[in-house]
Amino acid sequence: MKILIKNYVFNPGIANSGTIQFTGYSSLTLNQILLITNTANNTIIYNFADPTAGGSMSGNVLSLSANTSTMSSGNSLQIFIDDFDLPADQANQLTANTILSSIAGFNFPAHDYRTLNYNTISNTLTSVQYRVGGVGGTIVGTRTLVYDNNGNIIGIGKS
Numbered sequence: 001m002k003i004l005i006k007n008y009v010f011n012p013g014i015a016n017s018g019t020i021q022f023t024g025y026s027s028l029t030l031n032q033i034l035l036i037t038n039t040a041n042n043t044i045i046y047n048f049a050d051p052t053a054g055g056s057m058s059g060n061v062l063s064l065s066a067n068t069s070t071m072s073s074g075n076s077l078q079i080f081i082d083d084f085d086l087p088a089d090q091a092n093q094l095t096a097n098t099i100l101s102s103i104a105g106f107n108f109p110a111h112d113y114r115t116l117n118y119n120t121i122s123n124t125l126t127s128v129q130y131r132v133g134g135v136g137g138t139i140v141g142t143r144t145l146v147y148d149n150n151g152n153i154i155g156i157g158k159s
Contacts, residue, residue: 002034002123005079010071018045018068020077022060030057032081038068040075111140124151 009021020036022028033055036046045066047053054065111130119126127144131137146155 002080002082005081008077008079010073010075010077012068012071012073012075013064014069015067016063016065018064018066018071020046020062020064020079022062022079025060027059028057028062028081030055030062033057033062034080034082035078036062036080037078038071038075039078041071043071045071045077113137122147122151 005022007023009023011019011021013019031048033046034048035044037044044050044053045064045068046055046062052065055062057063111132113131113134115129115131115135116125117127117129118124124147125145127142129139130141130143132140142157142159144157144159145153146157148154
C-alpha cells in the first residue's frame with residue numbers, strides 16, 4: 001500500500017550528498033521508496049524508476065543522487081513509500097500514528113496489537129481494531145473511519 005510520509009528531516013546538498021532522514025522508522029529499504037517531490041518548487045528529487053533521481057539507503061537515511069543544493073531544509077516534501085515490505089508491527093505503527101495524529105483527543109484503549117481493515121478499491125483505512133493478547137486476542141475497542149468523496153476523513157465511530 002502506498003502511504004504518504006510526513007515525518008522526515010531534509011538536508012539538501014550537492015549531487016550525492018543531500019539526505020532525507022525518515023524519523024519514526026528504524027530502517028527502510030530502497031525498494032520501499034517510491035517518489036519524493038519538493039513541493040516548494042515542484043521538483044522530483046527521488047523516483048525509483050529514474051536513474052538520474054535515485055539514491056541509496058542506510059538505516060532510515062536516504063542519500064539522494066539529485067542535486068538539492070539550491071533547496072532549503074524547510075521546503076515541504078511529498079514522500080510516498082510502499083509499506084508492503086515493512087514488518088507488520090512497523091506498518092501497523094505507521095498507519096496508526098497517521099490516524100492518531102488525525103483524530104487527537106480520542107482515548108484509545110490499552111492494547112498490544114492493532115488490526116487494520118482497508119477498502120481495497122479506494123485504498124483507504126476503514127477501521128482499526130485494538131486487541132489485547134496479540135493478533136488473535138480480545139478486541140477492546142474499534143474505531144471506524146468515514147470518508148468524503150475526496151478521501152478526507154469526515155467521521156469517526158468509536159466502540
